[in-house]
Amino acid sequence: MPAVENIVGRIGLLQGQGSSAEPKFRVAPHNIEAEQALLGAILVNNDAFDRVSDFLLPEHFSEELHRRVYDVASQLIRAGKIATPITLKTFLGEHDLGGITIPQYLARLAAEATTVINAEDYGRTVYDLALRRHLILIGEDIVNAAYDAPVGATPRGQIEDAERKLYQVAESGRYDGGFQRFSDALTTAVDMAAKAWERDGRLSGIASGLTDLDRMMGGLQASDLVIIAGRPGMGKTALATNIAFNIAKAYEFEVRADGSHATVNGGVVGFFSLEMSAEQLATRIISEQSGVASYKIRRGDISENDFGHISAAAQDMQSIPFYIDQTGGLSIAQLTARARRLKRQRGLDVLVVDYLQLLSGSRNRGGDNRVQEMTEITTGLKALAKEMNVPVVALSQLSRQVESRDDKRPQLSDLRESGSIEQDADVVMFVFREEYYLKNKQPREGTEEFLTWQADMERVHGRAEVIIGKQRHGPTGTVELAFEAEMTRFSNLAREDNLPVRL
Known part of the structure; x- marks a missing residue:
């Protein structure tokens, strides 16, 4: 996917390439290929969106263009319309991405997309990496707050604030919920009744x-x-x-x-x-x-x-x-x-x-x-x-x-x-x-x-x-x-x- 590689290079250092002497910093965890595969699957078959929409948000994508593509696609699908490279390009403009236009990039995503079956797995990959990036930001905030704490701030208050932020990250967009079989709920109810019978x-x-x-x-x-x-x-x-x-x-x-x-x-x-x-x-x-x-x-x-x-x-x-x-x-x-x-x-x-x-x-x-x-x-x-x-x-x-x-x-x-x-x-x-x-x-x-x-x-x-x-x-x-x-x-x-x- 040379054109896609071109856009990735245009975005800047997302692939972490270069000689060992160049960058002195670590790139935040991301997976551009997983994001591209997921977006391509959605553009080819909008049913893929239903597999990730309950936990995946635009901000979970590491690349700004991918956030915009996912956001526009989600709005179209929820409005009962079709999200394709043709319908999306109206809302994304005609910007040059270093030798490739946005419509061309969308067409390449759709042309080289994976099947809808793998959409949820790619969505979880994108989500998990977003959580790791969020954890890095929280860690940086904790360190900075500890170095530059106001006079009235207490360490205990900082710990509680950190716990609150960590819990928010853990609970936002969890993908382990959703519907369960009624038979599973019945089993839980019967188990509860059995325990009640045994309890004092x-x-x-x-x-x-x-x-x-x-x-x-x-x-x-x-x-x-x-x-x-x-x-x-x-x-x-x-x-x-x-x-x-x-x-x-x-x-x-x-x-x-x-x-x-x-x-x-x-x-x-x-x-x-x-x-x-x-x-x-x-x-x-x-x-x-x-x-x-x-x-x-x-x-x-x-x-x-x-x-x-x-x-x-x-x-x-x-x-x-x-x-x-x-x-x-x-x-x-x-x-x-x-x-x-x-x-x-x-x-x-x-x-x-x-x-x-x-x-x-x-x-x-x-x-x-x-x-x-x-x-x-x-x-x-x-x-x-x-x-x-x-x-x-x-x-x-x-x-x-x-x-x-x-x-x-x-x-x-x-x-x-x-x-x-x-x-x-x-x-x-x-x-x-x-x-x-x-x-x-x-x-x-x-x-x-x-x-x-x-x-x-x-x-x-x-x-x-x-x-x-x-x-x-x-x-x-x-x-x-x-x-x-x-x-x-x-x-x-x-x-x-x-x-x-x-x-």
Whole structure:
């Protein structure tokens, strides 16, 4: 293909030819012949485009002319027209490429094209080489940023930025997706049912440790975004903490042939505590497990017996796979990078984020764009859940309009920036404690209203409702739980039908 070789030479040093003493630099990886073979196949048979169009983009070509040819051809084909050397030349001009015109070059590509059968292989070659060139650019950016870092930049921030760029390269235009046979999906579904039958509690997902909640949800499902929402004081952080700890405490694994660990029961938990410090979170869990009120632990108002319970509980919790990140002001990009790192280094089965409104988008936005920023956050969390194939439990605040109603049970419309949260979430559940509101309405003692209030307080004391307002793969409804405020502990509610028979 002498004319083609001519155009390659015209483009300049793409073939890396010359004496050993001439260039002192390395040429970025490329394969002009693969690009030419692919473009020729497309020009001869436009069906070749369908084999590469879902992962190959114009910028993946190393040569500018090839980018233009592929871009114009793709636009014509997607518009239902035919892409041939004749139809393309109108959009590419009549430039001289060193003794050969563009129409002549296109004709030569088509004349010496390979068959459409090899188009996908050539497309993958072009794509893989583009990734390598992109990696080189990222490496250069990392080196330059390390040499010329601004005063306010931190090495950790640079690492997270590099991880984000690398992940973007890995995910853009992946060619390992696409359609799969329904029989393969059936096999996966049957395997999931079999594992659920073998697992404790007969659950398809990860058991939360709260029986009635698990019965309603089937456990926490892989790749689900689960939202736990509530007004301040309802105990949403306590519920998330209880569930996370129950999962970590139940962790069991088996060793695979390659030495890695496969989770059998429970799971490895990552907890992003954007509001509370790790010590505050640990104090809550110690209180829950030891039975000593958390305010007593904070004040040091404990007896020798209490200290023994605390020490024993702390000893039992030493080895559980529960990892806390207490960094405040994280962006969704930083959170995603840290979650991937935990998955890679320690494993990850459940991720908890406390709470949504304390996250920021990857780009600085004005206050007027908070809704768009929240959309980016919820979409990012859902994508992270699917990518890592783990449930992501994210806490969310509710708007103040709940307080203006007589019935203060929350609804989906009470979610802040509810459009994106409600849309992206697979499960939305609200934490509601009627006792919290009744306690603040105590009438004067001795009145008839006081007796009614006292009866209502006895009815709701130590009870909480988890209202499942949305669930993609299950029913909605209300689950009642027991709540011990001093220990910030949710547990299964003792019911008459579960109690031993009284003689």
